[in-house]
Amino acid sequence: xxxxxxxxxxxxxxxxxxxxxxxxxxxxxxxxxxxxxxxxxxxxxxxxxxxxxxxxxxxxxxxxxxxxxxxxxxxxxxxxxxxxxxxxxxxxxxxxxxxxxxxxxxxxxxxxxxxxxxxxxxx
Numbered sequence: 535x536x537x538x539x540x541x542x543x544x545x546x547x548x549x550x551x552x553x554x555x556x557x558x559x560x561x562x563x564x565x566x567x568x569x570x571x572x573x574x575x576x577x578x579x580x581x582x583x584x585x586x587x588x589x590x591x592x593x594x595x596x597x598x599x600x601x602x603x604x605x606x607x608x609x610x611x612x613x614x615x616x617x618x619x620x621x622x623x624x625x626x627x628x629x630x631x632x633x634x635x636x637x638x639x640x641x642x643x644x645x646x647x648x649x650x651x652x653x654x655x656x657x
Contacts (some may be wrong), residue, residue: 540600543608554590555559557582569626569635592618609654612647613622619644642649 556564561574561582568585574576592615600608623640627633 535653536657539605539650539657542646542650543596543600543612543654546612547600550589550593550596552593553587554588554593557586557589561586567639568622569631569639570629588618597655605657606656609651609657612654614650616644616647616651619647627632 553564556567561572561579564586565572565574565578565582572582574582596608596611596615599611619640623636623644626636626640
């Protein structure tokens with residue numbers, strides 16, 4: 535279970551870093567994948583950059599916690615950070631995005647993050 539807990543945590547953290555990168559360097563496709571398409575050359579440019587910064591930073595903080603503070607700190611981090619994809623679910627729904635994206639991507643991600651937290655607490 536320890537290997538599974540660490541592997542899932544690292545994969546989730548790296549995925550956040552990837553999302554941050556994508557929103558910075560490929561903001562149009564990233565926004566569409568998020569579920570709320572936005573014009574990266576228009577008014578949404580700053581918001582897409584903020585989204586990229588948020589996601590990338592969360593991933594880096596998660597990796598740093600796991601490496602330097604330990605598994606318990608990472609578990610608490612995962613528990614707290616699960617709020618982000620839960621709220622992303624609501625944002626997509628409120629913006630008129632597809633329910634399949636809201637629940638199939640964001641809500642499912644929140645559940646996986648909570649599972650990761652549970653596995654880390656069990657280590």
